[in-house]
Amino acid sequence: MAQQETEKQHAGVLPVDDEGFVIDTEDCEAREAAYRERGTSRPITVVGNPVLHKECKDVTEFGPELEKLVDDMFASQRTAEGVGLAANQIGVDLKVFVYDCPDDEGVRHTGVVCNPVLQELPADRRRLDDSNEGCLSVPTAYAELARPDYAVVTGRDEKGNEITVRGTGYFARCLQHETDHLYGYLYIDRLSKRERKNALKQMEEGTPRYATVPNE
Ligand SMILES: [Zn+2]
Numbered sequence: 001m002a003q004q005e006t007e008k009q010h011a012g013v014l015p016v017d018d019e020g021f022v023i024d025t026e027d028c029e030a031r032e033a034a035y036r037e038r039g040t041s042r043p044i045t046v047v048g049n050p051v052l053h054k055e056c057k058d059v060t061e062f063g064p065e066l067e068k069l070v071d072d073m074f075a076s077q078r079t080a081e082g083v084g085l086a087a088n089q090i091g092v093d094l095k096v097f098v099y100d101c102p103d104d105e106g107v108r109h110t111g112v113v114c115n116p117v118l119q120e121l122p123a124d125r126r127r128l129d130d131s132n133e134g135c136l137s138v139p140t141a142y143a144e145l146a147r148p149d150y151a152v153v154t155g156r157d158e159k160g161n162e163i164t165v166r167g168t169g170y171f172a173r174c175l176q177h178e179t180d181h182l183y184g185y186l187y188i189d190r191l192s193k194r195e196r197k198n199a200l201k202q203m204e205e206g207t208p209r210y211a212t213v214p215n216e
Contacts, residue, residue, distance in 0.1 A: 012161035014111065022163045028110040032074060032100050039071030041079040042090040043211035044136050047186060047200070051088045052137055054184045056095045059114040062160035066096070070112050070158050073098045080210040082136045084174040086181030089137050091213060096158075097178035104149065104169025113165060116155040116179045125150045133173060133187050140206025141199040143191055151175040 014022040045052055059066060069092060077085040083101035087094045100110045129149035134142045151172040153165045167175045177187055188196045 012163055013157040013159055014163070016163075020164055021166050022111065022157075024109045024111040024165065025107055028100065028108045032078075032110050035071050035074035035098075036078050037075075039068075039073070039075030041075040041211075042072055043213045044076065044080055044089050044139075044208075045091050045213045046137050046139065046215065047188065047203070048215040049091075049137075049213060051091055051093055052181070052184070052186060056086075056088055056093050056182045056184075058095050059156070062114075062156070062158065066094075066114070066158055069094070069096060070098060074100075080136045083170070084178045085136065086178050088181060095155075095182045097182060099171070099174055099178065101167075101171045101174040102169075103167055103171040109165075109167065109171050111165060112158045113153060113155040113163065113178075114158065114160075116153045116175075116182060118176060118179050119152040119154060121148055121150060121152070129169070129173070131170070131173065133177065135177070135187055136210070137181075138186060138188055138199060138203050139208035139210075139212065141188075141202035143188070143195050143199045145187055145190055147173050147176050149173075153179060 014024055017023050073085050076090050077098055077100060084097060084099040087096040095115045098112050102108055127149050128146040130144050130146040132142045133145045149169055149172050151167050153175050155163060157163050188199045
């Protein structure tokens with residue numbers, strides 16, 4: 001199918017569809033494994049670590065160092081059994097997140113976004129979904145949090161190409177959650193005081209199944 005292959009734009013790491021969104025649903029298994037196998041799993045920072053509570057720096061250099069970081073992020077994400085991971089969750093102050101997450105139809109999406117910016121949604125796409133949310137940086141805790149069930153994020157891939165990613169359902173939640181991380185916000189910052197307290201209590205009582213970075 002060489003014809004179809006040339007019709008897709010291959011300027012970026014991933015092909016792009018007719019509407020300009022990256023196609024991040026193809027070869028997920030192989031792509032995720034390739035990143036992860038090159039990378040080294042690192043321990044996860046947890047709530048209270050300063051790197052999680054401030055805006056990260058923009059990525060300005062798209063080279064081997066960034067690629068190594070992305071590999072390590074995929075390795076760490078797999079070890080911690082996450083569906084998304086932001087760079088500050090392994091202690092790196094840079095606007096990068098990776099994801100490996102199913103959407104509302106159970107379709108798997110795998111990719112990398114640097115310098116993400118969440119786009120305003122048209123009014124007709126702003127439907128809230130109040131599913132459960134959790135975070136590797138708030139281990140063992142979960143809380144219901146209402147978020148739009150559709151999200152569009154613009155940014156760059158790990159080679160510096162401009163990309164637009166869109167997601168539905170759980171993947172929409174993931175895109176919003178990971179972008180929040182890179183601006184210094186955890187999902188518990190969006191909860192009521194009481195729900196936040198409850199999430200922190202769940203965390204205190206639980207034991208993470210992966211290595212974490214102890215807070216000072
Ligand atoms: Zn998180």
